[in-house]
Amino acid sequence: MRTATLGPAERGQALARLAERELDILVVGAGVVGAGTALDAATRGLTTGLVEARDWAAGTSSRSSKLIHGGLRYLEMLDFALVREALKERGLLLQRLAPHLVKPVPFLYPLQHRGWERFYAGSGVALYDAMSLSSGHGRGLPAHRHLTRRKALRVAPCLRKDALIGALQYYDAQMDDARYVATLVRTAAAYGADVANRARVVGFLREGERVVGARVRDLEAASGERGAEFEIRARQVVNATGVWTDDTQQLIAERGQFHVRASKGIHLVVPKDRIHSTTGLILRTEKSVLFVIPWGRHWIIGTTDTDWDLDKAHPAASSADIDYLLEHVNSVLAVPLTRDDVQGVYAGLRPLLAGESDATSKLSREHTVAHPVPGLVVVAGGKYTTYRVMAKDAVDEAVHGLAQKVADCVTEDVPLVGAEGYRALWNGRAQIAQRTGLHVARVEHLLNRYGSLVDEVLSYVTADPAMGEPLSGAEDYLRAEAVYAASHEGARHLDDVLTRRTRISIETFDRGTRCAREVAGLIAPVLGWDAAQVDKEVEHYEKRVAAERESQRQPDDLTADAARLGAPEIQPS
Numbered sequence: 001m002r003t004a005t006l007g008p009a010e011r012g013q014a015l016a017r018l019a020e021r022e023l024d025i026l027v028v029g030a031g032v033v034g035a036g037t038a039l040d041a042a043t044r045g046l047t048t049g050l051v052e053a054r055d056w057a058a059g060t061s062s063r064s065s066k067l068i069h070g071g072l073r074y075l076e077m078l079d080f081a082l083v084r085e086a087l088k089e090r091g092l093l094l095q096r097l098a099p100h101l102v103k104p105v106p107f108l109y110p111l112q113h114r115g116w117e118r119f120y121a122g123s124g125v126a127l128y129d130a131m132s133l134s135s136g137h138g139r140g141l142p143a144h145r146h147l148t149r150r151k152a153l154r155v156a157p158c159l160r161k162d163a164l165i166g167a168l169q170y171y172d173a174q175m176d177d178a179r180y181v182a183t184l185v186r187t188a189a190a191y192g193a194d195v196a197n198r199a200r201v202v203g204f205l206r207e208g209e210r211v212v213g214a215r216v217r218d219l220e221a222a223s224g225e226r227g228a229e230f231e232i233r234a235r236q237v238v239n240a241t242g243v244w245t246d247d248t249q250q251l252i253a254e255r256g257q258f259h260v261r262a263s264k265g266i267h268l269v270v271p272k273d274r275i276h277s278t279t280g281l282i283l284r285t286e287k288s289v290l291f292v293i294p295w296g297r298h299w300i301i302g303t304t305d306t307d308w309d310l311d312k313a314h315p316a317a318s319s320a321d322i323d324y325l326l327e328h329v330n331s332v333l334a335v336p337l338t339r340d341d342v343q344g345v346y347a348g349l350r351p352l353l354a355g356e357s358d359a360t361s362k363l364s365r366e367h368t369v370a371h372p373v374p375g376l377v378v379v380a381g382g383k384y385t386t387y388r389v390m391a392k393d394a395v396d397e398a399v400h401g402l403a404q405k406v407a408d409c410v411t412e413d414v415p416l417v418g419a420e421g422y423r424a425l426w427n428g429r430a431q432i433a434q435r436t437g438l439h440v441a442r443v444e445h446l447l448n449r450y451g452s453l454v455d456e457v458l459s460y461v462t463a464d465p466a467m468g469e470p471l472s473g474a475e476d477y478l479r480a481e482a483v484y485a486a487s488h489e490g491a492r493h494l495d496d497v498l499t500r501r502t503r504i505s506i507e508t509f510d511r512g513t514r515c516a517r518e519v520a521g522l523i524a525p526v527l528g529w530d531a532a533q534v535d536k537e538v539e540h541y542e543k544r545v546a547a548e549r550e551s552q553r554q555p556d557d558l559t560a561d562a563a564r565l566g567a568p569e570i571q572p573s
Contacts, residue, residue, distance in 0.1 A: 002417050003453060004189035006490035008527060014049075014194040015218060019230045023049045023194075025398055026214060026234035028201050028248065031061035032177070032384055034240035035184040036391035036411070042191040043414050044395065044407045049232060050193055051216055053200035055496045056185050059312070060242050061384065062178035062500050063348025065267065065291055065302050068093055068102050068385050069172040070132065072282070073289055075124055082366060083128070086385045088135035090173050097388075097415050098175070100422040100451030101183060104141050105174045105294060106279040108156050110164035110332060118166060122146060125170045144170035156277040163332040169279060174293065177384065178500035179449060182489050187416045198492050202229070204237065204252045204376070211237050211252060211375035220492060236398040239378045242351040243312050249378065257370045260380045262309070262349040264557075266317040267302030268325050269344035269506045274337060275299050283332060290328050296476065298343065298507055301329050308349055308557065314567075315347040316551040316560035344506025345552055353381040369393045375401060388412075418451025425452055436461060438468060445476065457484045473514030474504040479522055486523040493570050494520045494537040495544065511545045536571075543567040 004010075025041040027034050030052030038050040052058070070087040071079075093102040109125075111117050125144040132141070145168070152167035153159060189195050198219040205213040213233035221228035241248045245260040272294075281292035293300040304321050322345060330336040353368055367382030367390045379394040392409040399406045425432065426447055433440040436458055446454050460480035461468035467480035485491040485501035497519055498512040499505040505512045520534045529537070547567035554560040 002187070002190040002420070003456065004186045004417065005488050006186060006189060006195065007487045008492075010189075011196055011220075011490065011492075014189075014196050015199065015230075017194045018049045018051070018196065018216075018232045021047070021233075022213075023047045023232065023234040024402060025049070025236050025238060025395070026051070026232055027238045027240055028214065029053075029239070029241035029244070030056045030181070030185055030195070030197060031059055031240065031242050032057065032181050032184065032387040033061075033242070033379060033382065033390050033394075034238070035181050035188060036387045037238050037240055037379070037394045038193045038195065039184060039188040039191065039414070040388075040391040040395045040409055040411050041398070042188050042193040043410050044399075046395075046402075046406065048188070048193040049234065050185065050188060050195040051199040051201060051214070051232070052197040053219070054313070055197050055492065055500060056490060057178040057181035057500060059244070060348050060351060061181050063265075063267075063315075063346050064177045064384050065265070065293065066177050066295070066300065067105075067172060067174050067291070067293065070128060070385070071383065072124060072128060075128060079366075080131075082383075082386075084131050084135060085389060086383060087128070087132040089385050089388060091132065091135055092388075092412060093175075093385075094141070094173055096413070096419075097411075098180065098183070098419055100418050100448060101180050101416070102173050102175045103448070104171050106142075106169055106171050107282045107291070108147075108152060108277075108279045109168045109170070109282050110152065110159060111166045111168065112164060114165055118146065118168075121168055125168055128170065141171040141173075144168060155279050156281065158276045158334060159281075159332055160334045174295075176449070176503065178503075182501065183416050183418060185490065186488075187414070190417055191414075195490075197490055201248070201251070205231060205233065206252070209373055211373055213237065235375070236401050237376050238394050238398055239376060240394065242380070243349045245351065245378060245380045247312075249372070252373065252376065257372055257378075258368055258380065259354040260351045261307070261354040262312060262315075263352050264306050264308035264315050264321075264347055264349055265303035266321045266325070266345065266347040267300050268322065268342050269295065269346075270299050270301065270337060270341045271343060272297045272299065274335075274341045275333065276335075281332070283328065285328050290325070292329060296507070301325050305350075306557075310557060310561040311565060312349060314564050315349050316548070316554075316557070316564035317345045317347040318554050318556050318560035319552060320555060321347070322552060343509050344511060345548070346506050351380055351382075367393070369397045371397055371401070377401075416451075418453045421452040422447065425454065432458075436468065437465075442478070446478075446481075449481075456488060457481060460484065471504075471515045472518055473510060474502070474508055474512065476507065477502045477504065479518075482519045482522045483526060486526040491523065492527065494523070494541050495570060497523060498541065505545070511548075513542055513545055516541050540568070540570045 024046035026049045041048040070083045147167045201214045203215040243262040283290040433443045485497045544567040551560040551563040
């Protein structure tokens with residue numbers, strides 16, 4: 001069973017190796033596409049490096065709707081190829097590649113018009129199911145079903161009786177997007193890729209017209225420290241920086257063959273008991289669709305779709321964005337939600353290929369791969385669900401510049417770390433609970449986060465039973481999980497643990513401030529922090545939360561962006 005430890009020592013070793021040899025492929029950007037590209041290249045036998053300026057999935061890939069889906073609305077746009085491709089990928093992820101991370105989720109679509117709407121929407125969902133089956137990977141999800149109003153209200157008692165005349169229920173899939181990317185990075189490392197976060201590309205190396213590598217700054221190194229900036233030489237560089245694609249292209253002073261526009265989508269997180277339903281909901285809006293998605297002991301409500309040309313690192317949700325979502329979801333709820341029900345808010349940016357339409361909801365979700373100059377490949381656009389196809393296309397393009405025979409893509413048959421043996425461990429979860437003294441529900445939660453790597457987490461509990469205690473104020477997570485995030489999953493800062501390795505920052509009303517000092521104390525020995533750095537990390541996190549709360553009180557994007565930028569970036573010790 002493969003595993004890879006991404007602790008501080010391993011990061012240092014990876015940086016040293018990246019600096020001392022020429023790679024076949026250097027991937028810039030560790031969102032889902034960059035991480036997938038590194039895995040694709042490594043599993044073809046290519047020497048591979050992956051560098052990320054912040055944390056794994058710090059941008060778009062941790063701020064999505066957390067769905068793995070074909071995209072019903074793309075079916076309505078008659079984009080059959082995109083839907084078919086996405087449904088095949090959904091099946092692969094559910095059945096073979098990541099059954100521990102990707103799970104089925106039901107959705108109810110309320111019907112509001114008699115006659116034609118049931119036929120129209122029903123035909124679309126039937127086609128959706130048929131395309132899934134025809135992909136060869138459609139098993140494992142129940143077929144859609146038609147419901148009367150009475151049956152729909154039994155499944156979703158939260159709905160107003162006058163909000164529907166009947167309903168359709170169908171299935172898609174969901175995952176924890178940030179956890180998925182971290183697992184993808186660990187899988188790439190397990191197959192030999194050298195990976196490093198907090199390593200920012202500040203320039204490209206050129207020999208004539210050709211790109212031959214990148215100049216990288218280690219953001220964890222103290223200012224002026226030897227090795228803080230170094231060169232990585234590579235035969236091909238892949239730019240997989242998502243909404244930063246145009247910024248990265250500017251480092252080579254080349255006009256890109258296409259442009260990437262950012263579309264902001266915000267989501268609200270509310271407690272499970274605020275919406276009484278056994279199923280997710282999908283609702284039509286005047287621009288797109290709105291999802292109400294089951295999320296553990298919570299619901300995720302989203303999303304919006306608006307143009308964004310302000311700070312890309314920290315997109316801000318405004319008061320108007322929050323009101324928009326509450327207004328639309330309340331149009332069908334018997335008991336309306338208020339601002340006081342909102343536990344968490346997060347905003348993300350979709351990378352859309354510009355040029356097809358003025359409205360971002362109509363811009364292309366297809367992806368593009370280009371070779372703007374020799375030695376540099378750019379991949380952009382696309383959907384989270386189809387990341388593996390994007391990665392394959394990017395590596396295929398890079399291989400053209402290697403002038404050697406390279407194996408074909410094999411990632412269709414490469415499960416992520418934690419997938420192998422997961423189902424057997426799931427079947428034995430009662431025995432794991434008995435052995436560890438943890439509740440079965442806790443073991444299930446761990447298995448669905450770590451899969452067969454769960455024993456690595458539980459080893460901390462075996463060594464110190466106090467590690468089996470939940471975090472104060474964030475009871476869904478064990479103390480051991482915080483330590484494991486730093487020792488095995490590449491977390492470098494408190495923010496990484498509370499925002500991406502766990503989702504405490506959006507799942508608690510205090511947004512993680514209550515447990516921040518406890519978590520900082522737990523990871524300090526792993527990361528070599530002294531008391532001053534612990535204080536700095538906690539202060540930074542509290543300022544970040546305060547800035548986000550302030551931004552969410554602002555009336556528009558400009559004022560929200562200014563408020564969010566009030567919190568400084570964290571600096572290393």
